[in-house]
Amino acid sequence: MDDHTQPTAYLLVDGENIDATLGTSILSRRPESHERPRWDRLLHFTRERWGGSPRGLFFLNASSGMPMSFVQALKAIGYLPVPLSGPPEEKIVDIAIQRTLQAMADRDGDVMLVSHDGDFLEDIEPLLGTDRRVGVIAFAEFRNSGFTQLMDQGLEFFDLEYDVRAFTSPLPRIRVIPIDEFDPTPFL
Structure with a gap:
């Protein structure tokens, strides 16, 4: 199947939410530009994971x-x-x-949301259980717990650092490591 016949994947980025989580919960200070995600890697990840040509919508408060x-x-x-x-x-x-x-309910296309925010749970749930793929990209330990419950309905989850590799250097995160992924080297 070529890019013209595949449904579009819509990548919806809540940049403020990612930036706030990164600054408040991970770095404990305002992130410097080199510490922020490489936003192009999210487009690349979505393309590699789901194919097609993702349409990246980056929402900004320009008030x-x-x-x-x-x-x-x-x-x-x-x-x-x-x-x-x-x-x-x-x-x-x-x-x-x-x-x-909400508008996606009447359109074809996969949906990848970049946010930790539980405010989106009510609007993501109706998109599940259809032919479309629906995913969330965030830091696993800070995503709203309601997303975990939606994973049973088909919601896919991707970690912004470990799966997407959106950062140029490791972040100072403490996470639960599945034993199958454990490598003692970084701890030695």
């Missing part, structure tokens, strides 16, 4: 201005930036991703 250099960088690597604005008390990125997930 205080358009981050032009970041938007240009996203476009250069193949994303369609989705800059949004709204009142500060509203989670505008979440609202936009929820609406996008």
Whole structure:
């Protein structure tokens, strides 16, 4: 099957959620640019894992201005930036991703969500149990526990660091290691 006959995979990126988790829960400080995910690797991973040509939608809160250099960088690597604005008390990125997930119910295509946020559970669940593949990319130890329950319904999960390899150097994470994956070398 060639790229023209495969359904599109939609890669929906909640960059603020990933950045906040990385800074607050892993680094305990604001990440520097070299410590952030290489966003192009998520597109590559989705393409390699599911085939076709993924359509990357990167949702941004641009209420205080358009981050032009970041938007240009996203476009250069193949994303369609989705800059949004709204009142500060509203989670505008979440609202936009929820609406996008809801719209996916009427479209063909696989869905890969990049977020830890449980706000998306209600909108992901109806996409499961169909011919489409649905996945979540996040840090396993910080993803909302509701995603784990959806894995029984077919939700796939991929770790941002270990599966996607989105970082240029190892992060200071402590994770539960399945014994089949245990290698003592890094601990020695």
